Amino acid sequence: MPSGSESRGPDKNSGAKSAKAIKAAKKNSGGAKVKGGASAPRNIPWLTIGAGAAVLALVAVLAINLVPKYQAKEEAAKYAPSAENPDPSVNIDGVVKVDYPAGIHIQPTQRVAYDQSPPFGGPHDAIWATCTGTVYPNAIRTENAVHSLEHGAVWIAYNPDELSADQVETLKGKVDGETYTLMSPFPGLDSPVSLQSWGHQLKLDSVDDERIDQFITALRINKNTYPEVGASCSSIPGSGFDPDNPPPFDPSTPGADAVPMDGGGIAPDQSESGGAGAQLPSGMQLPSDLQLPSDLQQAPAEGGNG
8 A cells, every 4th residue: 555655664764864873872972881871880090099199198208207307407507606696505595604714634533523414614534535426325434525525516415214215316316427426324414315515505304305406506516615626526546535435434423532623723735725716714815816727617627636
């Protein structure tokens, strides 16, 4: 029947066109459908995400540990000596200053009746304690340590009964390998930590106190604050002071034969009274026109002695 055949023709063409349209749509949409008509799941790069998270965590850890140290270093740098500020320690809270005569030497068998504990000036042994960033595990003879201060060193003493091993390590990090410094336990110390340079002392309760770095910056080989500018901190073989086996600390009270703080008549060694701007006893000041060699204006060479 004509009418029936005419109606089937358009149905075939329409179905074919629909199939082509669906195929084209799938191609343009980026792929086939999974069962149910949903798109195929995307692969998430978990390895890359994990690596990025690890990097961020590392950066955070470094920031937490390094930023405070950098800030502390920047703060301490404000205490560096200059022509306008020759002794920045005057701006450090708690620093005690005393003027002491220089170059008064005693014998290895003698003791000094020091007026401070730990001492930070006055008569001392003719041989200094090695102070090339030296960390002594045991207490050393104070008369040798005081001579190191006369050479421009900073001595960190601590009470071994009040600090933990980790706290001692914190102090060690400020000394180990840092020339013109030394560190040792000091039994009976009346504070956990005490810092000494010639004529200066600072006692503290914490190894994390920012004033430790300030004190070291202000007074380590500061040519304006110690007598023997240019003297060495290195050991002298055969001198009687072996840094691996130093003269021991004597905890007993000095006897009646101990050398008094004024030296008890011992003549000062004139060779140890050098240095522009040094604190020298009355009558021992250098001529005003005396100038240090340029290489000794800030940091003395290791080759000096006395």
